[in-house]
Amino acid sequence: TKMWKRLNHPQKNDEAVREAAQLLLDQQVVAFPTETVYGLGADATNKKAVQEIFEAKGRPSDNPLIVHVSDRAQVESLAVEIPPVAAELMDAFWPGPLTLIFQSNGSAAENVTAGLSTVAVRMPDHPLALALLEAANTPLAAPSANRSGRPSPTTAAHVYQDLDGRIAGILDGGPTGVGLESTVLDITAEVPVILRPGGVTKEDLETVIPRVEVDPALAGSAEAPKSPGMKYKHYAPEAPLWLVEGDDSFFAETLTACKSRGERVGIIASRELADFLDHDRIIRCGSRRHLSEVAEGLYGALREFKEADVDVILCESFPETGVGAAVMNRLNKAAEKKVKDQ
Ligand code: TXA
Ligand code: MG
Numbered sequence: 001t002k003m004w005k006r007l008n009h010p011q012k013n014d015e016a017v018r019e020a021a022q023l024l025l026d027q028q029v030v031a032f033p034t035e036t037v038y039g040l041g042a043d044a045t046n047k048k049a050v051q052e053i054f055e056a057k058g059r060p061s062d063n064p065l066i067v068h069v070s071d072r073a074q075v076e077s078l079a080v081e082i083p084p085v086a087a088e089l090m091d092a093f094w095p096g097p098l099t100l101i102f103q104s105n106g107s108a109a110e111n112v113t114a115g116l117s118t119v120a121v122r123m124p125d126h127p128l129a130l131a132l133l134e135a136a137n138t139p140l141a142a143p144s145a146n147r148s149g150r151p152s153p154t155t156a157a158h159v160y161q162d163l164d165g166r167i168a169g170i171l172d173g174g175p176t177g178v179g180l181e182s183t184v185l186d187i188t189a190e191v192p193v194i195l196r197p198g199g200v201t202k203e204d205l206e207t208v209i210p211r212v213e214v215d216p217a218l219a220g221s222a223e224a225p226k227s228p229g230m231k232y233k234h235y236a237p238e239a240p241l242w243l244v245e246g247d248d249s250f251f252a253e254t255l256t257a258c259k260s261r262g263e264r265v266g267i268i269a270s271r272e273l274a275d276f277l278d279h280d281r282i283i284r285c286g287s288r289r290h291l292s293e294v295a296e297g298l299y300g301a302l303r304e305f306k307e308a309d310v311d312v313i314l315c316e317s318f319p320e321t322g323v324g325a326a327v328m329n330r331l332n333k334a335a336e337k338k339v340k341d342q
Helices: 010-025 047-057 072-076 084-093 127-136 156-163 202-206 248-260 271-276 291-304 324-334
Strands: 002-004 030-032 039-043 066-068 098-103 118-122 169-171 183-186 193-196 241-245 265-269 282-284 312-316 337-340
Touching (some): 002 010, 010 030, 010 039, 030 127, 030 156, 156 169, 156 291, 241 248, 241 324, 248 265, 248 271, 265 271, 265 291, 271 282, 282 291
Parallel strands (some): 002 169, 066 118
Antiparallel strands (some): 030 039, 098 118
């Protein structure tokens, strides 16, 4: 796997982007940075190239991919139509971490949409991603560039850990900004529905469109989620993760109970909780008063603790406001169980 190092030299970057684009046109797969997480790209109109993505990731074939574009004409080339609500959302949030679900006109390869009549599209807010899309001059299908089931990669090193030897190359653009995947919004229904919470929050969307619903499956209803990917176990760290719900004293009691059983404990916590606890193996991910910091640090933290070093990971719970909804959605999926204050 070729790694194009992060370069501060614009001409060298151009060269890397050109090489990567050429590999994509040769039906190979290349990882690239976006503002959310690293994506694993392939020509979205080429079934054979897209098949390489599923193989490299070990991804189930019934889980459709997001198509990345660098201009609106590419959206028109993929969708039956662009409803007015979509145009408003694109004006407000593109390029950015918002994926829109359109009726597909069938131009994307059939394995991109996993046989659905709809297609997911977004314009990433990252100069290297946009440069690569322009150089390849084709929409790119790109899921997160991790092995299926693992936390999404927020650095090129994470991609390398998971996919070295399985993909043609990795464009290193340094750490990603948002840290969690894009919001997936279905605009084919009367009222738009959030299928996956992400970087653009429900509150953000409500500043542009009057009504937004959340897929009831995300709140734990018995229905199957409308976004196929949401039904899989995801983001799992190597050691079992317990999500602790309660105040800081309850967290401290839970830690004491684990230690008294002789367990080696790793902790993922805000700076505030970390300062309160007396423990050496703590990964701090930002302040609990700035949930975007927690989002940014979360996947790196989930990759940090190795099975060989800890028996259990205790993780703080966060408020579900703003980007906290996305943080808690991922933590609930990563968690083996919850420990609640009675
Ligand atoms: O931020 C992101 O969205 C990143 C970067 C690389 O762009 N990509 C990403 O892709 O997270 P992936 O494949 O890991 O997640 C795509 C999600 C899955 O939950 C999938 O089921 C859903 O989008 N999805 C894709 N097409 C869909 C469709 N037509 N209808 C409903 N859900 C769809
Ligand atoms: Mg993913």
